[in-house]
Amino acid sequence: MRRVASSWVVGIIWGINLLGLLAILGMIVLRLSAYPGEAKSASRPLIDSGPRLLFALPPTPLFSPTVTLFVPATPTPTPTPFSFELAQERREVIGYSYAGRPIEVYTFGNGHRQRMIVAGIHGGYEGNTIDLAEALIAWLDANPEFIPHDKTLYILRSLNPDGEARGRNEYGRSNARGVDLNRNFPVNWRAVWDRRGCWNVLKLSGGAYPGSEPETQAMMNFIQTHSIEALISYHSAALGIFPGGEPWDRASIRLAQALSEVTGYPFPPIQTGCVYTGTLADYAASLGIAAVDMELSNHHDIEFEKNLEALRILLEWEEP
Ligand SMILES: [Zn+2]
Numbered sequence: 001m002r003r004v005a006s007s008w009v010v011g012i013i014w015g016i017n018l019l020g021l022l023a024i025l026g027m028i029v030l031r032l033s034a035y036p037g038e039a040k041s042a043s044r045p046l047i048d049s050g051p052r053l054l055f056a057l058p059p060t061p062l063f064s065p066t067v068t069l070f071v072p073a074t075p076t077p078t079p080t081p082f083s084f085e086l087a088q089e090r091r092e093v094i095g096y097s098y099a100g101r102p103i104e105v106y107t108f109g110n111g112h113r114q115r116m117i118v119a120g121i122h123g124g125y126e127g128n129t130i131d132l133a134e135a136l137i138a139w140l141d142a143n144p145e146f147i148p149h150d151k152t153l154y155i156l157r158s159l160n161p162d163g164e165a166r167g168r169n170e171y172g173r174s175n176a177r178g179v180d181l182n183r184n185f186p187v188n189w190r191a192v193w194d195r196r197g198c199w200n201v202l203k204l205s206g207g208a209y210p211g212s213e214p215e216t217q218a219m220m221n222f223i224q225t226h227s228i229e230a231l232i233s234y235h236s237a238a239l240g241i242f243p244g245g246e247p248w249d250r251a252s253i254r255l256a257q258a259l260s261e262v263t264g265y266p267f268p269p270i271q272t273g274c275v276y277t278g279t280l281a282d283y284a285a286s287l288g289i290a291a292v293d294m295e296l297s298n299h300h301d302i303e304f305e306k307n308l309e310a311l312r313i314l315l316e317w318e319e320p
Contacts, residue, residue, distance in 0.1 A: 095218025109147035123163015124172025186210030197273030240266030244285030
């Protein structure tokens, strides 16, 4: 009788052990299946390329919840995180988006020679350019001596705040009217362009007419009322540095080459066959500004150190 009872106890103990093992196995399987998109997203930067996209994005245009896994990179040299209070006295609202959100420029230095950085023209889709602008604003606020005495630097934090608010996905690329702002400037403008070789996940518009969007108008007004010599418009991702001008403007080419040397971003850029219409860089170049579209390596990282070097080039750059 005792013998029977003890083997019964042993059976229960082994049963509990088996249950435990099954639970551990179950947790491993669940963990592996919880992030099915990770392997894919790791290779996305190669094909997921902002305005100059040749290849289709992964087959589902609707973003899956894996998007929420996005974590902006924190650069090591950034001493203080960006806050609106921090840089408040440097902040100027230069206009409002179609949905009424402010478009902000932060000013550093007060020299007569002016330079400009524009981030977020493609909104949340290229949200890491906005992260970079914020990191640069915070860093420069703490290190104002980085700006030479004869220079003024303007940083436009987010040219497309409606797209930024919509989210970090393809739907965050246009403004609130479905216009691709980097197709809306009044140089080589088209309402609808030849999509071959271009980013074409959503059928965005170039606008009702050249410069039709309030964001574009705010940018045009700012450029026309300042004396900016050189400008970087940030994008992501991966195709490199595109000089402004059609054909490429000589000064813009020189700027692109100098930026490529310190960042490693490709110049000449990778050509996908897309013919770009109505871009900010082409518009700036048409006004005599050395201008480039410069793409970060992916949609996540801000690559702070190499872009601080890029800023140094932008500040020191001399008209050839
Ligand atoms: Zn872009």
